[in-house]
Amino acid sequence: MKKTVDVSIPLGPVHPCFKEPARVKCETKGELVLNAEVELGYMKKGIERIMRGRPWQEVMFLAERVCGICSVIHNMVFIEALEKMSSIGVPDRAAYMRVIVNELDRMQSHILANFSYCYTIEHETLAMYLLDIRERVMDELERITGARVTCAYIVPGGVRFDLRNEDAAHLRAGLDIIEREITRYMKMFEGGPLIALRSRGVGNLSRESALEAHAVGPTARASGMPESDLRTRHPTYKKLEFVPVSRTEGDNFARIMIRFQEVLQSINLIRKCLDTLPDGPIRGGGIPGGGEIAYSGEAPRGELSYYLKTDDAGRILDISIQTPSIMNIEACCHYMLKGVASIADVPSTFVSADPCIACTER
Amino acid sequence: MTLLQSFKNLVRSKSIHVAYVDVGSCNGCDIEVLACLAPRYDIEQYGIYVHNNPREADILLVIGAFTPGWEEKLLGLWEKIPDPKVAIAIGNCPISGCVFDRPHSLIDPPVSKHIPIAAQIPGCPPRPTEILKAVLSLAPTVFEDFERRTQ
Numbered sequence: 001m002k003k004t005v006d007v008s009i010p011l012g013p014v015h016p017c018f019k020e021p022a023r024v025k026c027e028t029k030g031e032l033v034l035n036a037e038v039e040l041g042y043m044k045k046g047i048e049r050i051m052r053g054r055p056w057q058e059v060m061f062l063a064e065r066v067c068g069i070c071s072v073i074h075n076m077v078f079i080e081a082l083e084k085m086s087s088i089g090v091p092d093r094a095a096y097m098r099v100i101v102n103e104l105d106r107m108q109s110h111i112l113a114n115f116s117y118c119y120t121i122e123h124e125t126l127a128m129y130l131l132d133i134r135e136r137v138m139d140e141l142e143r144i145t146g147a148r149v150t151c152a153y154i155v156p157g158g159v160r161f162d163l164r165n166e167d168a169a170h171l172r173a174g175l176d177i178i179e180r181e182i183t184r185y186m187k188m189f190e191g192g193p194l195i196a197l198r199s200r201g202v203g204n205l206s207r208e209s210a211l212e213a214h215a216v217g218p219t220a221r222a223s224g225m226p227e228s229d230l231r232t233r234h235p236t237y238k239k240l241e242f243v244p245v246s247r248t249e250g251d252n253f254a255r256i257m258i259r260f261q262e263v264l265q266s267i268n269l270i271r272k273c274l275d276t277l278p279d280g281p282i283r284g285g286g287i288p289g290g291g292e293i294a295y296s297g298e299a300p301r302g303e304l305s306y307y308l309k310t311d312d313a314g315r316i317l318d319i320s321i322q323t324p325s326i327m328n329i330e331a332c333c334h335y336m337l338k339g340v341a342s343i344a345d346v347p348s349t350f351v352s353a354d355p356c357i358a359c360t361e362r
Numbered sequence: 363m364t365l366l367q368s369f370k371n372l373v374r375s376k377s378i379h380v381a382y383v384d385v386g387s388c389n390g391c392d393i394e395v396l397a398c399l400a401p402r403y404d405i406e407q408y409g410i411y412v413h414n415n416p417r418e419a420d421i422l423l424v425i426g427a428f429t430p431g432w433e434e435k436l437l438g439l440w441e442k443i444p445d446p447k448v449a450i451a452i453g454n455c456p457i458s459g460c461v462f463d464r465p466h467s468l469i470d471p472p473v474s475k476h477i478p479i480a481a482q483i484p485g486c487p488p489r490p491t492e493i494l495k496a497v498l499s500l501a502p503t504v505f506e507d508f509e510r511r512t513q
Contacts, residue, residue, distance in 0.1 A: 013435070014381075014383055014414060014416065014439060015414060016413050016414040016415055017414075018414070019384070019389075019392055019393075019396065020384050020389065020392065021383075021384055021385075021431075041431045042384075042385075042386070042429065042431040042432060043384070043386045043387075043426075043429060043431070044386070044429055044430070044431065044468055045386055045427065045429060045462050045467055045468055045469050046466065046467045046468040046469075047462070047467075049466045049467065050461075050462065050464045050465075050466060050467050061461060062461055065388040065390070065460075065461055065462075066388065067388060067389055068387070068388040068389035068390025068391070068392065068393060068487065069389050069390075069393055071388075071390070112393060112396070115396075128399075128400070128401055131396070131397070131399060131400040131401070132400055132401045132402060134397075134400070135397065135400050135402045138397075148394070148487075148489065149390040149393070149394065149487050150388075150390055150486060150487070356389065358387065358388050358389040358392075359389075
């Protein structure tokens, strides 16, 4: 009988498939992955330590730079925490504008995640299609907020710029194109025999394991946990009658499909917002004071929580951020990667959980 | 300069391999480099091929303020790249540390302390077109008269 030697194969930190530095150590028996471990520590900047002792006006911009991909939600959760703490009201128009910008940000993040997955499984055609349509979303984001990535659009008591009528018309026209194209790409992904073979049944995460690993966001919703979507608790989303989507397969295919579905859902949410957008002021004013609060919101990758403590002058005394990726990375290396049939599936499974190392380590 | 040499210069400037390394950024510049791949900017039409393998790279794009995790690794990575090679710093972070360069942070900017940097692109983050322009402006000089320089 041939002896099979267990080998520990490290992937990373610089790897053609990973956008960011992380090292995945896989213990293998032949091609079968028995165990996986993620080694982090290449991106630790100590943002929370810098934030302490600074006025909220500065921390607002630091919070945005916790993660460059989902910068709008970091801005939104931090500002909404301050608003809730000091009971500052937000005009209706501004509340809807926040949802529009947040959903645009979610769309570009989900499309980018699906792009990386398709790029990792070497289906470059679909990857390039997705990256092309992402540029259109970035255009809309730039038209409204004035910047592509770090826009600092949301301020206490409102938003920074108003939505002009021509921008709204441009946004509607853009959404039509994006919806048409995304539906087409979704069919390509769903029906393509090669992509489906490469994705179905790989990296399984059952509902029980997802609960055990505290998986959040699209990763949890692909394993049949629609209740993990925190948008259902947000007052503006409640007005829009938001219902989260979910799938039950829990494999790579489901995780990519759920992101496509959420992009289409975001398009509908933005349309609803544009239809019901009331006239009125966009900034109500108000200065954050002292207090202590824990507040969470739904980032593109899952639940994002901020714990804040400020003094009367609005200086941050204590801050703690919990980002979604750390739970998804845990779920990925302890449950999904276990029993993956081939080492070639490890990068694609890791990317399908959409890990964001910059927010994980901060 | 011989005719052969000028021909070599021309041809080599149209075939550049790019690797990128993230030494502690917020991901913003990272996705702007990825956006250069998009059909709208299409970095590959200029003969520039972006991948992440330092062993066959000519240009290294350095993103992010320098974190302690990269203390010995970045120099090792830089030495793995075959000559001729240049490094481009993308964004404010590798130049000055941007918003992270505050008391008590763990970072150690600028990156030029650790590896030689040939060009810098300021911005938080810079636009894909700016990244493209910088890579294109450096592309002819990377291989220029390589044989004569190494003699």
